[in-house]
Amino acid sequence: MDFGLKGKRALVLGASRGLGAASVILLAEEGADVIAASRSGALPAGLPDSLKDRVSVIKLDLSDAGSVSDVIAFLGETPVDILVNNCGGPAAGPAKGQSVEAWIAAFNAMATPIFAITDKALEAMTDKGWGRVVTIGSSGIVSPIPNLALSNGVRGAIAGWSKTLASEVAASGITVNMVLPGRIATDRLAELDAGKAKKSGQSVEEVKAASRATIPAARYGKPEEFGAVVTFLCSEQASFITGSMIRVDGGMIKGM
Structure with missing residues (x-):
């Protein structure tokens, strides 16, 4: 099946390893030109030589406001059709006793930057009447993971933002979805x-x-299994899927 991604430009955040790297590889395999953003600015781990001509890199540290501003400026010069939001998780710990400073730091390192980057990417998508925004979340959004309170809380806020945004931009040909990994x-x-x-x-x-x-x-799960779902949501065939949260967890979450 041709996903219709040839000639599309994608930006993937947190792309040097793990779920971000897997998403870069699968998107590039489908013919997209992919910009891989990460703190290191390195090519994604495991990227085949045959795909290196389709992947470029930029540096991005989501916890650094200046770095985020640089990427927003970059998007003003290099618009994208596809944005895959991916952020690292904060330190493990309980909900009880977390300081206000810890909550603010987690929110500013995870949520605020992807909100701002998405807003900028949406400008060009709206002008084109076509766009895909996929945000990588966590199964903790559906069933909170013990001792990961900061992640559960902030990713829950991101889920609310994603669902709200999906309704706002759907008529412009833009889909907004989340993919929730289990144990990958x-x-x-x-x-x-x-x-x-x-x-x-x-x-x-x-x-x-x-x-x-x-x-x-x-x-x-295998990272490439997860990346395949992200890539499908970016496809032409997924044009009527928006506001969704799709679990890739091997059946781990028991909720409906």
């Missing part, structure tokens, strides 16, 4: 598993086995 085998998940193992006194393999036992598919 990325460096971030490995870090969380290692942290849980250290805290609980278990081995990392014991932590992984317990996690797999909660997933009907009985395994962690």
